[in-house]
Structures are given as C-alpha cells and as structure tokens.
Amino acid sequence: MRVLIVEDEPDLARQLRTALGDAGYAVDHAPDGEEAAFLGDTEPYDAIVLDLGLPKIDGVSVLEQWRRDGIATPVLILTARGAWSEKVAGFDAGADDYLTKPFHTEELLARLRALLRRSAGHASANLACGELRLDPKAARASVDGEPLRLTSLEYRLLHYLMMHQDRVISRTELVEHLYDQDFDRDSNTIEVFIGRLRKKIGADRIETVRGLGYRLICLPGEPN
C-alpha cells in the first residue's frame, strides 16, 4: 500500500512518515501544493493524506485538480481548520475523510485503514484468504492461526495481494504500490520477494500468470 503525505510542516511530515512506515505503508512526501498535485497526478497511490494549508497551491485546489483529472484515490484531509464550513468545502472538493489537528496517530491510521478498505470494497477490518489472515491494524499476518514473521516489504506485498485477491496483479503495479518514489525500482526484486513470501505462506498460494503477473489463490471451500 502506497500513501502520499502532503504536509508542509517538516516535523509533522517526519512523524507521519515514520508512523505510516511502521504501519507497513510505502510513503511519499510532498511539502507543497505544486509537488503534491504533480505526484498525485502521476503516481498510483492507494491513499493520500492532505494538509489544507499548503505553500504555492492550497490543499482544496490541489484536491479539486486531482478530481478534475479523474484521480479517484481516497483522500484524507488533515487540517487545523475544523469549522464545518471548511469541512463541507473539503468534502465538496472530493475528500473522503477529514481529520482535525491535533490528532492521535492511532486515529489517523484507523481512518486510513477504513479508507483503503472501503476503496477496495471490503467490509471487514481484517483481510482473509483461506486460512491466511491479515490484520492491518496490528500489521500482522497469520496462516492457520500461526503468526507469520514478515519483513516490511513482504508484509506490504501480502497486504496488497490480499486487498486485491480476486484479480491478477502486474509486476509494474506491485512496484508502483509497494515502493516509495525514492526507492531504486527494479522489478526483478519483486520476484525475489514473491519467492520469499511463497516460502512463508505456501508456494501454491501465489500463482504466476505468465506475461501478466501474480494472483493470490484462496483455496476453494475455504471461507473468504
């Protein structure tokens, strides 16, 4: 899961990066409206955390621009201005949720999880695929009740596959959603991670569709 943080205050941005990184997200950061507009338009984020008071272009305008450009990525507005007139304006511009500063990091993470779940069309907080379980809140996964020991990237990979478990996911898509933009992207490393993940959850659970990508297999008869 790849998230864009748009925040001009460096300390808060650093905290958010750390908190989201710890929760298993690949995180990009834009310190002003211009860069935010550009990144949001060009990179396929799974969610965006958007501060409204931004240098260069204000947050609402950036959001409106994304929506005009057809970017449907869920956006969580993070702002000091909590008046209803501002909330209504934010939602009218196309926001999906609204969090007022100061906020608790746990609340931000909970809202973000809800946003991601909703955009992927899942009803429950925990993800399941056969005996495979993933708890995004705790950033933990298990098979048959046995906790899995996953690295951060392995967790992100599994999370993404489980979020989109009914379709084939291309290698490029995985690269775009698992790494932040500063990462040295080499699609071959994806194969390495797929290999490691197969060892931990069982090789038959990830199917390679030649020329297209990968698909998570939820064994028939198992509850989904």
Added chain:
Amino acid sequence: MKLRLPGKPSLVRRLILLATGWSLIVLLVAGIVLSAQFERAATDRLDTDLGSLADGLSAGIDVEGGVVVIPEVNDERFTRTFAGRYWQIAEVRADNVLVSVARSRSLGDTQLVLPPSGMAGLQATNKPVPYDAPGPVRPNGLGHQKLRASALLIRIDDNPPLIIMVAEDRTAVDREIRTFATTTAIALILLGLFIIAGVWIQVRVGLQPLFDLSREVSDVRNGRADRLAESYPAELAPLAQELNALVAHNHEVVERQRTHVGNLAHALKTPISVMMAEAGSHPGALADVVSRQSKAMHDHVEHHLQRARAAARAQGNREVTPVEPVIEELARTLERIFRDRGVSIDWRCPPDLGFRGERQDLLEIVGNVLENACKWSAGKVSVTVGTPETESFTLIIEDDGSGLPADRRAEVLKRGARLDEKTPGTGLGLSIVDELARAYGGSVSLGDSKLGGLHVELKLPRAEH
C-alpha cells in the same frame, strides 16, 4: 431610546423655551405699544372735540362795555348737573387773579382748574391746551369725576383776557381703552399659544431626522441594522456618513482581530499535533507531561477560538443565510462521513426560510448537533424544521441511538464535556452549539426522541430571504 440625558437640557425643550421667551417679549411689547397707541388716539379724539368746543365758545363770546356776553349753549350735557360735559369762562384780572365769569349749569358749584402748565402755558399759545382735571364730586361718594379738559386763552380788544375751559367726563373713554387693552391682551395671549404650539410642531418635525438617527444608531448597536440609511438632510448626512464609516471601521477591527485569533489558534494546532505525536511515540514521564499539557493547550486554543468567533456575533449583522442549502450540504457531508455506519439523514425544510446570521455559524451550530446525532444513531437521523413564530424558527434533530439520561443533559452543554471518551470528537461540540445559539439570542434544549435517542431542539432567529 432616550434623547435626554440626566442633567442635560433637552434640545426640544431648549428650542421651545427660547421661542416662548422671545415671543413673550415681542407680544408684551406689542401689547403695550398697541394699548398706548389706542389710548393716545382716543384721548386725541377727545381733545379735538373739546378743542373745537372751546373754539366754538370763544367764537360766540363778546365783550360789550366790559360785560362778557356768553352765547347760548343748549347741549343737555352742559345743562344737567354732573351730566358729563362742562364749561367755564374766567376773566384774568390784574396779578393773574382768575375770576369766574360764567359756567355751565352742569358744574354745580365746582370750579374747573387750570392746566398744570398754568397761566404761562396758556399765554404762550393761542390754541386750546388739553389736560386732565378733577371734576365735580360724584353724589354716591365715589370721589371726583375724572375729566379731560381743554383751556383756551382769548383776548377781545383791550378787555382783560378770558380763559375758556371745556371739560368732559373721561370715564367712557377710559372704559373703551381698558376694553381695548383686555381684548388685545387676550388676542395676544392666544397668538402666543399658537406660536408656541407652532414652534413645538416645527421642532418635533424639524428634529425628526435627529430622532431617526438616534433610533438607527441604536438599531445598529443591537444588530437590527448593519448601517445607517443615507437619506438624511444635508446637515445630518455628514454625521450619518461618519457614523457609518465608524461602524464599518469597528466591524473591520473586530473582523481583523477575529482573523488574528483564528490564525494564531490554527497556527498553534500543528505544533501541538507534532508535540502530541512525538510524546506518544516516546513513552515516559516527560512524554506524559507533554501529552497532558499539549492536550490542555489544545483545549484552550479551541475554547478561545470559539469565543473569538462568538464575540463577533455581538456586533450584530444583517446577513441572512438560507437554511435549506445548509442542511442539505451538512446532510450530504455527514452521510459521507458516516457511510460505513450507513447513517441516513431524513430532513425537510421550507425553501424560503432564512437564518438571521452568518452561514458559517449556522453550519457550525447544525453541523455539530447533526454530527453528534449521527455518531450516536443506529442508522436513522431526522431533521425537522418548524416555524411556529415569526421571529424565530426551530430545528429539531433526533436520532435512534441510545439517548441521554435526563440528569446528564445539562453536562453535555458544558465546555469540553464528553460522556464517552471512546467516540472520537473534541467533546466541545454541543457546548459550542449552546454558546453560538445564545450569541444569536437562541437556545438549545435536550429531550427524549420518539426514535429512541436524543431530541435536540434549536431555536434560532428567523428571516425571510
């Protein structure tokens, strides 16, 4: 509205007193002059009559061999005793001794006196000299008759000079003069009253713009108007303009302060956020203190931010906000916020209903109550707008949640109260609503809803739009 300050004379009274004093003086002088004029004219007429009588007598007098021959005078008033008209002819002997030669029968045994100027005055002229003189004593003990007399000195050949004195009772003339004076006085008093009434009307009507101005200023202060009308007379228009400029300036200052407070408050929120997050990620004694204190800072910031917003309400404004679009926007937004819980907001509002106040305040009031209702509801929230009164409208917001026990309702309107720490929110919601509604002269009351949850009734100032 009070025009008169204690201890300060009213302008109306001052103008009326001035006009009254001035017209009293003018009328008094006019009365005196008129009466004097009339008296003189009446006396002159009498004097002329008496003068011609004296002339007439003198023309008829002859001296034949030292004996004065008196013409026959048949006027009844000269013949009856004390009848009112008198004549006397006296001869001036040596050493200016007067010897009465003849007199009218009406005089009885009374003698007419000489004018105050005496013999010398008579000798200096050949015209009749008029004067006041005492007449015969009246029989009923009322003293002397008051006479107007005229004396004329004539010389016939070388005989000793003769003095002809003619007199008439002046009671009738005096009565005429008195009647005239009384009539004039009554007429002038009436005129004076008319003038005072006229001045009063003039002052009231003339100063009406001043009263209007005072009323309008009071309207502006009470928030019933946001500025004065510009339709004042030339003398007041500059004052009205200055007042408008002052009001505008005042608005501007408050608005600026409000913006400053808002900016400060919002600017503080990010650092507080950073501190809270930083403290949260490094557990320990220091972090606890920082967490607690930054929470307290946030509460203060939030409270004073709301106060600054509410303070601007006191300024009053004439803005009218249509209610329907506000409810529509809020319902749309909140259904979106609570879409995971499947909350549906059922609302109905008359399309022409207006709220007398700012849009952002109505959003804040209704938004907070509605958000609260959504938070606690099991899926159904209803908004009913009623207009039982012309000056206000009611907004009833109900939910089908678990409601709130009666004894805890007063608590939630207090600042920062939060009955359930687990439901996210600042806890300031309903207290802000209460503060805002009061600032607009409205109210918030809580009760039980038919739906099962809380019933919140808002009463807010109404306007048509």
